[in-house]
Amino acid sequence: MQSSLRKLLNIAASQANRHSIESCIISCVSSPRGKFLTFEGLDGCGKSTQLERLAGKLRERGLAITVTREPGGTPTGDKIRQLLLDTKTSALSSKAELALMFASRVQHIEEIILPALAAGHIVLCDRFTDSSEAYQGGGRKLGSELVLELHRVLCGNLAPDLTILMDSEVGASVERARRRNQARTNADSLDENRFERESRAFFSRVRSGYLEIAKREPQRVTVVDARGTPDQTHAKILQIVDERFGLLGSAVKARNVS
Template sequence: MVSARGKFLTFEGLDGCGKSTQMEMLAEVLRRDGIDVVTTREPGGTPTGEKIRSVILDSKTRFLHPMAELALMFAARAQHIAEIVQPSLEAGRWVLCDRFTDSSEAYQGGGRQMGSQLILDMHKIVCGDLWPEMTILMDSDPEASVARARRRNRANATDGVDENRFEREKIEFFQRVRDAYNAIADREPQRVYKVDARRSKDVTHPEIVRAVRERMG
């Protein structure tokens, strides 16, 4: 008997908004419901993707050209889809992913001011028609989220390598990222569910669980 195709859910938002925590909390609930869940992240998720991640996020590569940055993001994404996402979905698993193409549209399209169309065109070329059935957008205050992400990244830095390259940007950059995320949510309300992430994780978690159960059945 062929397994039914799995579901693809993504979590989006500014770094430091709590999306990784909420993704893992949701995964625990789904597993208790008997669902086979895979959690993963972008950029990364595969050995090749993690190497690309170290280039994209390392503060030492802060002068990486925006087009090179975007190309690396999609290179990691192509490997991630081929190695993790598609095989898991075809095996009937649910894939919960921390970031996907919406991040590219928000950070490169909005933050870097490259525009949405370029990112959507690249998605079509690299990812085909693969989109999440549902995206949880964790909407948060840019200043608070970035400050939290900076503290986390400094604490996790090893061997002189940290992932603070984006957090070195000015607050205006993150305002543009947030605006781009909200524009995506307005454009695709059937896919994107926006959550007020300024509240505690114990308040946002049950809301996310309810929304996923309602939309995913």
């Protein structure tokens, strides 16, 4: 079965797209490139807010920042996002959901992420493949192997330089996400409530999936306890980013010299 899956995956990934991604990754690795940082966590954990706060702090230092998100990030990806999050597509199968996530991701990598990295930008991305492994692999019970194989074939194994995993209490996060999305639906009729309708057991599996990833890749994934105040969480993230890359301190020194 695994050999058949590999054949299907290799057929599904067009050679042009795959080679395009692989060549761009090789180019980024062999020349000076930006940094790729991703934020992960349950819906309602505050990651989008924290990503924007970090982006603002880095921009204050004169750094070139690209802020993006998944699913979405491109015109094509945003159309796929609407399909994935709309409650009207609640009958979507788990594998179809995963396939759509990767369709959005491949376009996102080629159109936004790799060009920004090649230009020396710091790319801050709200969700990446870890979300697929946690939500579809864990929450939908499709397993990690399928997700990682799709990432290898379709995305050239592109990995973030750092992933901030914001760990939060399941019940509180889901309730915050439901309130936020309901307010958004009332304001502009944009329905993004499909995942928030899932059970607590589903989100518990998602959280467990995230923690397994962090355990497997501790050099890349840093877990941040997001149960404190937004300011406390922001301070933790700034410290992590500065210790890993020296972005904040080095930018301050460069500005003083100039």
